[in-house]
Amino acid sequence: MDNFTFYNPTRIFFGRGEENHVGDRIRRLGGTKVLIHYGSASAVKSGLIYRVTSSLERAGIPSVPLGGVRPNPRSGLVTDGIDLCRKENVDFILAVGGGSVIDSAKAIALGVPYDGDFWDFFDGKAFPASALPVGTVLTVAAAGSESSPVTVITREDGMVKRPYSSDRIRPVFSILNPELTTTLPPYQTASGATDMMAHIIERYFTNTPGVELTDRMGESVLLAIRSETLRALKNPDDYDARANLMWASTIAHNDICGVGREQDWASHALEHELSALYDCPHGAGLAVILPAWMEYVIEHDINRFAQFALRVWGCEMDFAHPDVTARAGIRAFRAFLRLIGMPTSFAEIRAREDDIPLLLEKLRIGNNTIGSFVKLDISDCEKIYRLACRPPLAP
Numbered sequence: 001m002d003n004f005t006f007y008n009p010t011r012i013f014f015g016r017g018e019e020n021h022v023g024d025r026i027r028r029l030g031g032t033k034v035l036i037h038y039g040s041a042s043a044v045k046s047g048l049i050y051r052v053t054s055s056l057e058r059a060g061i062p063s064v065p066l067g068g069v070r071p072n073p074r075s076g077l078v079t080d081g082i083d084l085c086r087k088e089n090v091d092f093i094l095a096v097g098g099g100s101v102i103d104s105a106k107a108i109a110l111g112v113p114y115d116g117d118f119w120d121f122f123d124g125k126a127f128p129a130s131a132l133p134v135g136t137v138l139t140v141a142a143a144g145s146e147s148s149p150v151t152v153i154t155r156e157d158g159m160v161k162r163p164y165s166s167d168r169i170r171p172v173f174s175i176l177n178p179e180l181t182t183t184l185p186p187y188q189t190a191s192g193a194t195d196m197m198a199h200i201i202e203r204y205f206t207n208t209p210g211v212e213l214t215d216r217m218g219e220s221v222l223l224a225i226r227s228e229t230l231r232a233l234k235n236p237d238d239y240d241a242r243a244n245l246m247w248a249s250t251i252a253h254n255d256i257c258g259v260g261r262e263q264d265w266a267s268h269a270l271e272h273e274l275s276a277l278y279d280c281p282h283g284a285g286l287a288v289i290l291p292a293w294m295e296y297v298i299e300h301d302i303n304r305f306a307q308f309a310l311r312v313w314g315c316e317m318d319f320a321h322p323d324v325t326a327r328a329g330i331r332a333f334r335a336f337l338r339l340i341g342m343p344t345s346f347a348e349i350r351a352r353e354d355d356i357p358l359l360l361e362k363l364r365i366g367n368n369t370i371g372s373f374v375k376l377d378i379s380d381c382e383k384i385y386r387l388a389c390r391p392p393l394a395p
C-alpha cells in the first residue's frame, strides 16, 4: 500500500426531510445570501425548490435562483452564474440537483473571486486562491460530486469536456434524501449506477500491491450497487434500495476505496469525449467504454481480472486457466449493464466510428499517455474506441 493523505470534510445530512433544514445549516456556516442553482423545471414543479427556498426564508437568508443547468453542464451558464453572484453579492452557492448542477455550482464558486476567465483553472493556467462555499441537495445517486473535489464542465467553444479538481470546491455539506431520487427515470437510475461502478473500477484496477482492504471495500460497494440497482429498477419507490444507492454514490467517489493505491481514470477521459460530442449521460458513455477498455488491457494482469470476476460477478475460478475466469468476468459485467438497460456499443449512443479521429483530436493527449494501470497512447485509445464500436456479442 502506498503512503496517502485522506481528507474529506464534506458534512453529510442523510435521510428523509433533511432538505427542510437547509436554511439553518447555511446560517450556521455564516451564509448571508444564497444562489440556488438547479437544472430543469421539474425541480420547481416537484416543490423541491419551494421547500428549499422556504427553509432559507425561515432562517432569514435571502436567495436568488438560477436554473437551466443541462446534463453535461456548459460553460455559458457558469459565466452567467458568476456575473449573477457578483451583482447580487452572493456568498454561498446551493446546488439542488445531480452531478451536473453540482459541477456547475462548483465552477461558479471558483469563478466569482477570480479576475480572469474561470476556464483558466481547467487549462492549468491558474490555481484558485479562494472559492465561494458550496452546499448541495442531491437528487441523483451517481457522480459522487456531492463530496468530491472535482467539477466537470463542457466548454461550448469546441465542445470540450474537462475535469478540474481542487479541495477549495469540495462541498461544505451535502443533503442526501433518498426519497428525492424516486422520480428518476430507469435510464438515469441505471446510468447513475454505472457511473458509481466506474468510480470503483477506476480505482480497483491498479498496479499497487498489498491493497486487500481497499480491494475488498470496492468489491463490497460493487456488489451492493449491483443488487440495489436491480431492486430500485423493479420498484422505484423502494426507500432502502434508493438509500443504499445514494450512499454508494458518495462512498464510490469520496476516495475511501481509493487511498494508498495508484488509480487509472483512462476510461473517464475516453468517455468525456463521448458525452461532450453526443450529449449522452456520462454513465451510459462509461457503459460503452469500460468493457472495451477491460478487453484491451486484460492481459496486463489476468489475476486481477480473475479476482474481479470471482469476487464481484461470482464466476467460477479456473485455476488452470485464470484467463478464462477473467474473460467470464468481463462478459458478466457487460451482461449486467445490458440487463439494466445500458448501451454497450457506439451505435447505441449514436456515436459513429467515423468520428474516432475527431474524438482522438479532442482528447488532446499528443505524445503523452492516459491511465496508469496500463498507460495508453493515442493508438491504444483509438483501438479501444474501435473495440467499443462492435455490437455486443450474445452472452
Ligand SMILES: NC(=O)c1ccc[n+]([C@@H]2O[C@H](COP(=O)([O-])OP(=O)(O)OC[C@H]3O[C@@H](n4cnc5c(N)ncnc54)[C@H](O)[C@@H]3O)[C@@H](O)[C@H]2O)c1
Pocket (backbone or CB within 6 Å): 039, 040, 042, 070, 071, 072, 073, 097, 098, 099, 100, 101, 103, 139, 140, 141, 142, 143, 144, 145, 148, 149, 150, 151, 152, 180, 181, 182, 183, 184, 185, 188, 191, 192, 195, 253, 282, 283
Ligand atoms: N464532479 C465529479 O466528481 C463528477 C464525477 C463523475 C461524473 N461527473 C459529471 O456529472 C455529470 C452527470 O451527473 P449525474 O449523473 O448526477 O446526472 P445529471 O445531474 O446530469 O442529471 C441527469 C438527468 O436527471 C435529471 N434529474 C435530476 N434529478 C432528478 C430527479 N430526482 N428525478 C428526475 N430527474 C432528475 C436531470 O434534470 C438530468 O436531465 C456529468 O457531466 C459527469 O461528467 C462529475
